[in-house]
Amino acid sequence: MKKHKSGFVNIIGNPNVGKSTLMNAFIGEKLSIITSKAQTTRHRILGIVNGDDFQVILSDTPGIIKPAYEMQTAMMDFVKLAFEDADVLLYMVEIGEKALKDEAFFEKIKNSKIPVLLLLNKIDSSEQTALEEQIQHWQGLLPNAEIHPISALENFNIKEVFNRILELLPEAPPYYPKDQLTDKPERFFVNETIREKILLHYKKEIPYAVEVATEEFEEDEKIIRIRSVIMVERDTQKGIIIGHKGSALKRVGIEARKDLEKFFDKQVFIELYVKVNKNWRSNSNQLKRFGYNN
Ligand SMILES: Nc1nc2c(ncn2[C@@H]2O[C@H](COP(=O)(O)OP(=O)(O)OP(=O)(O)O)[C@@H](O)[C@H]2O)c(=O)[nH]1
Ligand SMILES: [Mg+2]
Numbered sequence: 001m002k003k004h005k006s007g008f009v010n011i012i013g014n015p016n017v018g019k020s021t022l023m024n025a026f027i028g029e030k031l032s033i034i035t036s037k038a039q040t041t042r043h044r045i046l047g048i049v050n051g052d053d054f055q056v057i058l059s060d061t062p063g064i065i066k067p068a069y070e071m072q073t074a075m076m077d078f079v080k081l082a083f084e085d086a087d088v089l090l091y092m093v094e095i096g097e098k099a100l101k102d103e104a105f106f107e108k109i110k111n112s113k114i115p116v117l118l119l120l121n122k123i124d125s126s127e128q129t130a131l132e133e134q135i136q137h138w139q140g141l142l143p144n145a146e147i148h149p150i151s152a153l154e155n156f157n158i159k160e161v162f163n164r165i166l167e168l169l170p171e172a173p174p175y176y177p178k179d180q181l182t183d184k185p186e187r188f189f190v191n192e193t194i195r196e197k198i199l200l201h202y203k204k205e206i207p208y209a210v211e212v213a214t215e216e217f218e219e220d221e222k223i224i225r226i227r228s229v230i231m232v233e234r235d236t237q238k239g240i241i242i243g244h245k246g247s248a249l250k251r252v253g254i255e256a257r258k259d260l261e262k263f264f265d266k267q268v269f270i271e272l273y274v275k276v277n278k279n280w281r282s283n284s285n286q287l288k289r290f291g292y293n294n
Helices: 019-027 070-084 103-110 128-141 158-168 186-201 235-242 244-264 284-289
Strands: 005-013 045-051 054-060 088-094 116-121 146-149 211-219 223-232 267-276
Touching: 005 019, 005 070, 019 045, 019 054, 019 088, 019 158, 054 158, 070 103, 070 284, 088 158, 116 128, 116 158, 128 146, 146 158, 186 211, 186 223, 186 244, 223 235, 223 244, 235 244, 235 267, 244 267
Parallel strands: 005 054, 005 088, 088 116, 116 146, 223 267
Antiparallel strands: 045 054, 211 223
């Protein structure tokens, strides 16, 4: 009989390099939200790939930054945790990038005792010469890492990296039931989908001042009824989120509903409302309420 392999494979890197895109490519589902804005991901999200003789537990994590307020500190705590339990580290950089935004994290990767795969992403948007230069640059900085050029978006080299991960994983029994896809509850994906639409449609500070909480999630045979609150930090932001005669908020609701109907494969009804929750990003009690504690 073939031995069973299992382990934690944690994706880390700067903001916006394509970590969530890669996670979704491995899973084959849209588990993590993706936008062109930095700091899209705020939590550690597990995505589990199951096979007869393996279980790969991937972690998507927030992009590495120097924290400026308490929520960002909590985000970086998720990244620290991802260093602690990894069996394989996937350090993702994008073409043109030269270093990690935080030296302490970089030292950890450099001195890592576990295998590090350096994934050089977005090669679909680079010239061959640029690619060779980049490979040399990273080989010099991280001699212990194995470099794989990929395109998470175009699914290039993804299968090969996955097979390499399987080779590197230890023999172990599965950590989760074989039909489990993630560690997060349904409400989390509702919150994230709504937040993605806010990242896409609002400018500047607004998406960063927003948190979403789902207060009702009721599923019957035909339909899922959802009620979620969009939290902002100030009254002016509330007005912007709602928009003229509610038009902006309505668009968020319609787009989120479409995505969620696909995700849950069921009809969805969403009711959204907006509430001011002053300075929630710097209030540790509020942050705990929204799941920013380890
Ligand atoms: N051209 C190209 N773009 C990509 C590729 N992978 C991701 N992107 C784009 O890069 C942007 C950021 O992707 P994400 O997956 O959200 O990046 P992330 O690292 O999870 O970002 P944070 O969660 O903010 O840290 C999106 O616009 C993606 O479509 C790729 O292989 N090629
Ligand atoms: Mg992300």
